[in-house]
Amino acid sequence: ALAAERALFVKLVGSDQSRAQRHVFFAEREAAKVSGKDIVKRRIARVGVIGAGTMGGGIAMAFANGGYPVTLLETSHEALQRGLATIDRNYSVSVTRGSLSEVAKRERLAQFKGSTDYADLADCDLIVEAVFEDMAVKKEVFGKLEAVAKPGAILATNTSYLDINEIAASTSRPQDVLGLHFFSPANVMKLLEIVRADKTAPDALATVVDLARRIGKVAVVVGVCHGFVGNRMLAARGSESEALLLEGAMPSQIDQVFTDFGWPMGPFQMGDLAGLDIGWRNRKARGLSAVIADTLCEQGRFGQKTGRGFYIYENGSRTPAPDPEVEALIRDKAAERGIAPRAISAEEIIERTLYPLINEGAKILEEGIAARASDIDVVWVNGYGFPIGKGGPMFWAGLEGPARIIERLEYWHQRTGKDVFKPAPLLKQMVETGSWNGDAIA
Numbered sequence: 428a429l430a431a432e433r434a435l436f437v438k439l440v441g442s443d444q445s446r447a448q449r450h451v452f453f454a455e456r457e458a459a460k461v462s463g464k465d466i467v468k469r470r471i472a473r474v475g476v477i478g479a480g481t482m483g484g485g486i487a488m489a490f491a492n493g494g495y496p497v498t499l500l501e502t503s504h505e506a507l508q509r510g511l512a513t514i515d516r517n518y519s520v521s522v523t524r525g526s527l528s529e530v531a532k533r534e535r536l537a538q539f540k541g542s543t544d545y546a547d548l549a550d551c552d553l554i555v556e557a558v559f560e561d562m563a564v565k566k567e568v569f570g571k572l573e574a575v576a577k578p579g580a581i582l583a584t585n586t587s588y589l590d591i592n593e594i595a596a597s598t599s600r601p602q603d604v605l606g607l608h609f610f611s612p613a614n615v616m617k618l619l620e621i622v623r624a625d626k627t628a629p630d631a632l633a634t635v636v637d638l639a640r641r642i643g644k645v646a647v648v649v650g651v652c653h654g655f656v657g658n659r660m661l662a663a664r665g666s667e668s669e670a671l672l673l674e675g676a677m678p679s680q681i682d683q684v685f686t687d688f689g690w691p692m693g694p695f696q697m698g699d700l701a702g703l704d705i706g707w708r709n710r711k712a713r714g715l716s717a718v719i720a721d722t723l724c725e726q727g728r729f730g731q732k733t734g735r736g737f738y739i740y741e742n743g744s745r746t747p748a749p750d751p752e753v754e755a756l757i758r759d760k761a762a763e764r765g766i767a768p769r770a771i772s773a774e775e776i777i778e779r780t781l782y783p784l785i786n787e788g789a790k791i792l793e794e795g796i797a798a799r800a801s802d803i804d805v806v807w808v809n810g811y812g813f814p815i816g817k818g819g820p821m822f823w824a825g826l827e828g829p830a831r832i833i834e835r836l837e838y839w840h841q842r843t844g845k846d847v848f849k850p851a852p853l854l855k856q857m858v859e860t861g862s863w864n865g866d867a868i869a
Contacts, residue, residue: 621636
């Protein structure tokens with residue numbers, strides 16, 4: 428029995444899944460390292476959070492859970508009370524589940540101080556804004572912060588996409604400005620993308636990297652570009668979603684391919700969960716369109732919160748069910764464009780979603796937006812549900828075979844002419860060297 432157990436152990440240790448999980452373990456520790464070990468960090472005794480909505484409330488809870496007093500700011504008393512009530516309700520759910528005691532709940536709620544006056548942020552050492560994703564609104568907030576924030580206070584934006592250099596440039600203290608991109612729900616999700624702007628001071632960066640660890644987050648330092656690492660790659664992964672629908676794949680088929688791969692959910696179920704209006708707003712701001720998703724939004728179908736999106740959610744259920752109306756819409760839009768539906772294989776869906784994801788990761792490395800390929804893996808395993816048993820997209824590229832990935836990218840680039848399929852030079856280099864810029868793979 429012992430011999431059989433040992434043989435099984437040796438087999439498992441040598442498996443791709445075991446190697447992938449060890450890779451992620453060490454990658455998370457490597458990602459937390461920033462240059463300049465002897466930098467004196469700034470003292471963080473109180474945190475301010477602007478916006479008590481879903482994101483702001485979650486961020487405030489993350490800091491309170493880590494033991495930090497929080498000043499939570501809203502524009503009106505009603506919005507503030509709504510946000511505080513949601514926080515109270517979230518803690519009550521934890522008490523009901525047995526993951527938090529009633530005493531601990533009271534202690535955490537005691538960390539919150541609500542306000543509608545920016546002057547109440549004057550004693551905060553870190554202020555995080557979580558307001559509407561609009562550059563003009565962000566700049567207005569930072570303008571108000573300049574008038575009240577004490578010298579040396581770190582000013583952070585929770586933007587998912589916007590140019591933090593532009594936000595920093597609108598202030599007289601760009602050295603104090605950086606991005607803290609939390610993932611929703613912020614009090615639960617482990618990943619924190621820390622965005623270093625061009626003029627972010629080294630001690631401000633080192634302070635928030637250390638702070639992330641103190642509040643139980645897995646931190647990855649990234650550079651400024653549209654969508655940073657995670658959302659930029661997510662856009663590449665989803666760039667063919669609409670084309671796949673119009674050519675004959677249904678949302679449930681594509682989502683099934685993702686869950687079979689090991690994702691917790693597919694892109695259409697994820698869109699419904701997050702709210703389709705978020706992507707719609709972002710597309711409109713950038714002058715982009717997505718014929719199926721935009722039409723659903725125009726019909727008020729924003730996903731789970733409205734009971735209908737790509738799927739239908741009967742009687743408040745969170746379980747998605749295929750909707751014949753959506754399938755009819757897809758067929759109608761395809762017919763308008765003269766596209767005849769065809770059978771699309773699981774293999775093709777992988778090639779047109781996950782291969783562009785890897786290709787975009789290679790471009791991000793080339794541009795220095797991420798320091799290491801393993802940092803990208805940490806982002807995707809902790810923030811987007813990439814299966815840990817496959818080690819993240821850049822590690823999985825080594826398992827899948829970079830030569831095959833390039834060959835299929837070139838095939839789709841030739842067939843569609845889309846830049847998302849044009850193989851990155853670093854991906855081609857990886858075929859020859861077996862590594863991403865010195866990061867060994869697989």
